[in-house]
Amino acid sequence: MRILIFNWRDIKNPAGGGAEILTHEMAKRWVLSGHTVHQFSSRFPDSKKQEIIDGVTFIRQGKWWTVHFYAFFYYIKNKNLFDVIVDEVHWFPFFAAVYAPRKTIALTCEVANKLIFRIFAYPLALGFLLIEKIYLFLYKKVPTMVISPSTRDDLVANNHIKENIVVLPMGLTVPKNIKPSNKESIPTIISVGRLNKQKGTLDTIEAFGLVHKKISNSVLWLVGSGEKTFMREVNLRIKTLGLENAVKVWGFVSEKEKFTLLSKAHILISASVQEGWGLTIPEAGLMSTPSVVYNIAGFRDIIVQRKTGVLVDTNPKDLAKEVVQLLENKTTYEIMQNKSLKHAQGYSWDATAAESIKFIKRNSTI
Incomplete structure (x- = not known):
């Protein structure tokens, strides 16, 4: 099959995240299975307009807010070259189902819904919400791959046909020669991901401030980058809370360094x-x-409560409370370490790629 992927970012984009890893891990395995794969994504600083990575051909045009328009014109010009479009949904899709309805398979990572109002100012948020409602209506019969039962349930709640949805098993990408390191000598908490409102960065800092009051030698590592504003x-939040000497902002790091830092830290926290x-x-x-x-x-789709991790109510006080309890209880901590390791070892991108290509073939018109 000749597969075209539409995604606003790609595996080399510094702003990329888990969705880009998922996409690339599937795509390179589809290539190994004998399919041809092209991915159309936005430009980023110092990016090449076209290159091949792991057998996948990347075409880059436009910015993240214009790439959808460029993708439309690219497809119209090259529509005879592709059998299937994998249309990735981040806030909203590329609307390939409108101009290539028989070829489109959606890949939906999440449904934003009311979250939009927590990220954007009111007029802009209302516009994004309207676009999402329109796309959900247009895509309710489109064959759709999702990455969690939660996303499937959100789509079904918005009248998507459940039988047209498949929940893909997820995998993990670990750089070669990565081995667990010794934990830091002082209590070290780590947060990994883009630094922004959606990821709850300010709540993370506030929660750590409460942890630091209880455990004065604790430190927080913020691993990821964010917009200048x-x-x-x-x-400012770090300074206001007097945490300048306890919080380190690492910025964007390589995958290898990310895993090294994860290995050295005691607890991962997220207020996303x-x-x-x-x-x-x-x-x-x-x-x-x-x-x-x-x-x-x-998160609920991954954590086995109080076995592989802890889920808390969405406020910094509860987040801090559970972190402190876990750090102060060595026996509970070591048991959770072992169970989280065993649980993580069950994920495989091979299973993800196999299930996704099976779904694509089953819903393809060729």
Whole structure:
């Protein structure tokens, strides 16, 4: 099959995350299975307009807010070259189902819904919500791959046909020669991901401030980058809480360095307000680092409560309370370490790729 993927970012984009890892891990395996795969995504600083990575051909045009328009014109010009379009939904899709309805398979990571109002100012949020409602109506019969039962349930609640949805098993990508390191000598908490409102960065800092009052030698590592305007808020919050010497902002790091930091930290925390599938939780688990996170869709699908991690109510006080309890109880912590490791070892991208290509073939018109 000749597969075209539409995704606003790709595996090399510094702003990319778990969705881009998922996409690439499937795509390169589809290539190994004999399919041809092209991915159309936005440009980023110093990016190439076209390149081949792991057998996948990447075409880059436009910015993240214009790539959808460029993708439309690219397809119209090259429509005879492709049998299937995998249309990835991040807030909203590329609307390929409108101009290529018989070829479109959706890949939906999450349904934003009311979350939009927590991220954007009112007029803009209302516009995004309207677009989402329109797309959900247009895509309710489109064959759709999702990454968690929570996302499937959200789509069904919005009148998507359940029989047209498949929940893909997830996997983990671990750099070669990565081995668990010794934990830091002082209590070290880590947060991994983009630094922004959606990821709950300010709640994370506030929660750590409460932890630091109880455990004075504890430190927080923020691993990830953010927009300049938001980073000013981050730095101001750190300064206001008097945490300048206890919080380290690592910025964007390589996958190898990310796993090394996860291995050295004691606990992964996240105050994210919504996730399609919390990839960093099993990544941390693979490094014997348990997680304490907000009880949200996407995390509930991964955490086995108080066995592989802890789900808490969505407020910094509860997040801090559970972190402190776990750090102060060595026996509970070591048991959770072992269970989080065992749980993480069950994930495989091979299973993800196999299930996804089977679904694509079953719903393809060729």
